[in-house]
Amino acid sequence: MDERKAQxxxxxxxxxxxxxxxxxxxxxxxxxxxxxIGEEVLRKIYGGNRYDGVFTDFRxxxxxxxxxxxxxxxxxxxxxxVIISAFGNVEALTEAxxxxxxxxxxxxxxxxxxxxxxxxMLNQVIDLKTSSNTVKGLIEQKAFPGALKYLLPLFSHFPSxxxxxxxxxxxxxxxxxxDEAFRHFSASMALDKGYEPSIKKHEExxxxxxxxxxxx
Amino acid sequence: xxxxxxxxVIVIGSGRFGARLAGKLSxxxxxxxxxxxxxxxxxxxxxxxxxxxxxxxxxxxxxLKLAKAHKADLFLALxxxxxxxxxxxxxAKDIFHVPHVISRVYDPANLPLFHEFKIETITPVLLALSxxxxxxxxxxxxxx
Numbered sequence: 325m326d327e328r329k330a331q332x333x334x335x336x337x338x339x340x341x342x343x344x345x346x347x348x349x350x351x352x353x354x355x356x357x358x359x360x361i362g363e364e365v366l367r368k369i370y371g372g373n374r375y376d377g378v379f380t381d382f383r384x385x386x387x388x389x390x391x392x393x394x395x396x397x398x399x400x401x402x403x404x405x406v407i408i409s410a411f412g413n414v415e416a417l418t419e420a421x422x423x424x425x426x427x428x429x430x431x432x433x434x435x436x437x438x439x440x441x442x443x444x445m446l447n448q449v450i451d452l453k454t455s456s457n458t459v460k461g462l463i464e465q466k467a468f469p470g471a472l473k474y475l476l477p478l479f480s481h482f483p484s485x486x487x488x489x490x491x492x493x494x495x496x497x498x499x500x501x502x503d504e505a506f507r508h509f510s511a512s513m514a515l516d517k518g519y520e521p522s523i524k525k526h527e528e529x530x531x532x533x534x535x536x537x538x539x540x
Numbered sequence: 541x542x543x544x545x546x547x548x549v550i551v552i553g554s555g556r557f558g559a560r561l562a563g564k565l566s567x568x569x570x571x572x573x574x575x576x577x578x579x580x581x582x583x584x585x586x587x588x589x590x591x592x593x594x595x596x597x598x599x600x601x602x603x604l605k606l607a608k609a610h611k612a613d614l615f616l617a618l619x620x621x622x623x624x625x626x627x628x629x630x631x632a633k634d635i636f637h638v639p640h641v642i643s644r645v646y647d648p649a650n651l652p653l654f655h656e657f658k659i660e661t662i663t664p665v666l667l668a669l670s671x672x673x674x675x676x677x678x679x680x681x682x683x684x
Contacts, residue, residue, distance in 0.1 A: 340590040347569050351546060432573040432592035434548035434611040 330376035330446055332356040335365045335392070336408065337384045341431070345379050345408070348438040362387030366395055375403060377445030379438075382409035382416065390416050397423040401516075402484040404445035408433065424484065452482055459491045463498050471495055486516035493525060502529070546570050549591075550612045550638075552598040552628050553619035557644070559584035561616065566591045573607045598628045601635065609636040617643040622650045629659045 332349050334356050336342045342358040349356040354376075359365060361384055369375070382389040389407055396403065407420055410431040417428055427444055429437050455478055462471035475495065478488040493508035506529040512522035547570045551562045554576040563586035566572045572591030576582065579595045596603035598619075609615065615632040617625035625643040632638040642660045645651055654661050 343590055344571060348546065348571075351569075430608075432594070432607060433571065434608060435546040435571050436548070436611060 330354040330442075330449075331374065332377050332379065332442070332445075333365060333368060333373075333375045334358045334379045335360070335362060335384065335389070336379070336381040337361065338381070341381070341408070345438055348435050349442065351435070352439055352442050354442065361385060362389065362392035362395075365392055369396070369401060369403070376449055377404040377406065377442070379406050379408055379441070382407055382411055382413075382420075390420055393420050393423050393425055397484070402482065404448045406441045406445065452478070452485065452487060456487055456491060460494065463491075463494055466498065468495065468499060484515060486512040486519040486522055489515065490519065490522045490525070493522070497525075502532075505529070547613040548608070548611050549573070549614045549616065550575065550604075550607050550609055550632075551616045551618060552576075552625070553617070553644075554578075554581040554584055554593070555618065555620060556584055558616070558618035559589075560586065561618065562591060563589040575603060575607055599624060599631075601631060604628075604631065604636060609638060612636065612638045614638070614640045615642070617641070619644070620646065622646050626650070626654060626657075626659070629654070630657060633657070633659065 332354060334342050334345045334349070336345070337360050339360070342360070346356045346358055357368070359368065362380070363386055365378060365380065366387070380389045380392055387395070389409065393405065396405070402424060404426050405424060406427045406429060407417070407425050408429045408431060426448060427441055429441060455474055459471050459474045462474065472495065475488065475491050478491070482488060489508045489512035493505045493512065496508060497505035509522050509525040509529065512519055513526055547565075549565050549570050549572045551558050551572060551574045554562070554574045558574065559581070562572050562574045567588040572589070573594060574582065574585065574591065575594045575596055575598045577595070577597050582593045585593070594603065594607055596606070598604060609632060612632070615629070615638040617629045617632070619625055622645055625645065629641045629643040632641050640660070642662060643654055645654055645661045645663045646665070648663055648665055651661060651663060
């Protein structure tokens, strides 16, 4: 059982399925919000709501699950997402996985499958957080090769996340390469305009950069 | 947090008994799948039923695979045919290794067969007899 109380979003046009998933999420000690269409998921996420994971049906009226995944991918929003559907079209699933879906559960599903999906989604969040803390710790200790060793895989594991670029910026900053650091803080912001640590760094560097007449 | 673990339950047969029991289990927060060859039988499911339905023949192993029988905690064979109930119960036990299999048995003469294969049973005739006996005993007691 996970100790942290997480928040999940469930999108399915069948209220019975939504309720069932919510029951199992609650059984694991977490909270869940339910919506019936893909557009609502985007509205909630764009509205600033934070979720540890999303369960989405593939076939929904209006924006379906695949369109939702595409939209999140285009907006560079990285959030653990599990597809739950009775229809497993191979091409659609392949595209969904390429664009960030974490897992697929076919209907009907057992409570255990939902519990496993919750664990997978939370581990995904925890992994990035744990790795980030490790990298930051190594940078503080000036153990730069070690930090780089932990950091490089994060780029391939979390290509849409702003965190690897931010961490790389911190590393270059600690090594005294401020131009390279600024470039990576900017790259981090390009991936997520709202990522606070990069915004702060960017604001800190930008005046100096402009003064020196360098391009961003 | 719920205190009791949710089960994954497969119910074969959506007649009056199967549908009501499925509704009860679903209401108690278990994940339930009802399988029936006749889609109109799903109309018997009560409003509180929040589980899944599969139209198909449960004697077809592929249908049981689709229902993820290998993940089931409880398997209930509740059709009105003893042969079907016996066959699907056997498959659930031996192929899908479902830990708890309960079957409805109409003809008490078939009970030894089910028990020989260690399938738990519900026999409506015996249950009715037992209830009738209790009622008769109560009346006899009152008449003394």
